[in-house]
Amino acid sequence: MGGAAKTRIVLLGPPGAGKGTQAKRLASELGLPHLSSGDILRAEVGRQSPLGIRAQSYMDRGELVPDALIIEMIASRIEGAEGFILDGFPRTVAQAEALEGVASIDVVLNIMLERGEVIRRLTARRVCSDCGAIRNLASEGLDESASCPSCGGTLSQRDDDRQEVIEHRFDVYTEQTAPLVSFYRERRLLADIDGSRPSDEVHAAVLRELTQ
Numbered sequence: 218m219g220g221a222a223k224t225r226i227v228l229l230g231p232p233g234a235g236k237g238t239q240a241k242r243l244a245s246e247l248g249l250p251h252l253s254s255g256d257i258l259r260a261e262v263g264r265q266s267p268l269g270i271r272a273q274s275y276m277d278r279g280e281l282v283p284d285a286l287i288i289e290m291i292a293s294r295i296e297g298a299e300g301f302i303l304d305g306f307p308r309t310v311a312q313a314e315a316l317e318g319v320a321s322i323d324v325v326l327n328i329m330l331e332r333g334e335v336i337r338r339l340t341a342r343r344v345c346s347d348c349g350a351i352r353n354l355a356s357e358g359l360d361e362s363a364s365c366p367s368c369g370g371t372l373s374q375r376d377d378d379r380q381e382v383i384e385h386r387f388d389v390y391t392e393q394t395a396p397l398v399s400f401y402r403e404r405r406l407l408a409d410i411d412g413s414r415p416s417d418e419v420h421a422a423v424l425r426e427l428t429q
């Protein structure tokens with residue numbers, strides 16, 4: 218598997234830290250499945266598997282799908298697997314404890330980005346009203362009045378990318394994840410990765426952690 222010694226991987230990181238990008242790149246380079254709990258849930262419900270049907274019954278009542286059921290779905294995908302990348306799961310200590318009963322984890326990559334930088338990156342996102350392309354003023358060096366570089370359309374900010382929404386998401390993430398970070402640090406599984414660097418450098422740092 219690309220020479221990586223650690224192949225059972227959990228990824229943590231706030232919105233905007235580039236966690237999804239790193240997960241996809243790792244998955245394709247190492248040939249590991251990239252598993253997000255949201256994707257697994259949608260897939261099981263979509264194909265109406267027995268677990269999917271049970272999950273659907275909670276969703277139809279407007280209730281959260283219980284952790285135990287999510288764990289069962291993830292277990293069915295990772296049991297016996299040589300490696301995997303879990304993205305967005307676990308989110309809580311209770312989920313992490315349940316996960317321990319299903320698979321052992323080699324490393325938890327904690328991609329860190331400070332609040333101010335998360336806000337700077339995410340509030341710079343714009344969507345083109347004509348072609349629908351997502352642009353980033355900061356990373357693409359566009360100014361506030363720029364039009365869409367592909368079609369000349371008007372760029373606007375989605376409600377989800379407003380500063381107060383981003384601030385709230387960051388704070389919820391930090392509050393939820395802090396106990397999880399301690400949990401994995403105590404187990405000596407946590408590897409802190411500085412997410413403020415360019416994506417290629419973050420990727421190189423991740424690979425170093427996996428081959429150690």
Ligand SMILES: [Zn+2]
Nearest residue numbers: 345348365368
């Ligand atoms: Zn456009």
